[in-house]
Amino acid sequence: MTLLSFLDYASVIVFAVTGALVASRAQLDLVGFAFIACLTAVGGGTVRDLLLDRDPIFWIAQPSYLAAAGSAALIIFFTAHLFESRMRTLIWLDSLALAVAVAAGTGIATAMGHSASIIVLMGIVTSCMGGLMRDVVVGDVPVVLKQGELYVTAAFAGAATTVLLQNYLPDIPYRLLIGAGVTWVLRAGSIQFGWNLPVYKSKPPRS
Template sequence: MPMLVALDYASVFIFAITGALVASRAQLDVVGFVFVAALTATGGGTLRDVLLNRDMVFWIADPTYIAVAGIAAIIVFFTAHRLESRYAGIVWFDALALAVAVPAGVGVARAMGMDWPIVLIMGIATGCFGGLMRDVVCNEVPLVLKQGELYVTCALAGAVAAVTCQAFGLNGAAPLLVCALTTFALRAGSITLGWRLPVYKGFPPRQ
């Protein structure tokens, strides 16, 4: 459990940074920064905990998570202007947050004894929904839905890697580490090397 708590804290802090960076692009005030950062930081984990019917949603059980998100937001409020490209910062911090949040979701589902399909879904939900909420609220094109770009695919691949490791007898932190590395490697490849999935190209709609 300490490993899962550490993953949740890391996910909250890094996703909060991305939320605050998006808030800076929208030129919000400091309260707006904290709101968007907290929404981004807790969105995926909240959905995970509600769907899994945990005793309490993680940030309600321990409000320190909200404080961590708030601190990240305030730091970014005073330092975002130093970044040469805030969008590049969002993309790379988001990739790192995804690589932490997916194993957090996988680990919680595993700890609750869920079957592998649920473990996969919880990994994807924890990794993707906070960023999706952030982008929708701030009227940005969601990174999750950018044409052909690997994002949900990275979360799915990371979760599959963790489940596969467990199937071969690896337990403890090892499957979660493999999950994190797989998720980040694929996302980084998409960002730097242009890895894409094929997109649907249909006929123009009839008038």
């Protein structure tokens, strides 16, 4: 298994777990669990591959990605009740998936020889689109849009770090690992310590 395949599998499995936990909060049936888990797991990677014109899309080339996501959904269907706080677990697992997916997206775009801006964009797309689809389908406010939270910003910082290290660190695996680390630290800081961006506050019009 290549490094990029490993990163894709890791992000698929962790995102599938987050999707299944969301399904448990929505009290869906087993089919609903599988659907939300698979949508979350492969959504970002699918958009990435479509934009990069990768043929075939990664989970069509290797259906085992869907099997992994479905297996995660099945396990969570029978074990979700064991988590004391599914929301807290969901948030932290999502932060881990975000970091891994940033590494997967930037790694694939780098391997395909794309420019720095495309590499950064693919890191963001891979890491954010699956969770966005998940939240929209179940009717939640997408976490990427929640007020001031470092989510897309964390993904951008991690992907940009990977690109900036190209001239200083020739080994791709180390660049991807550092980029993922930056992403996770920022996201974890937002969760644990309330790090956030300033938000717009409207002011009443002058009379």
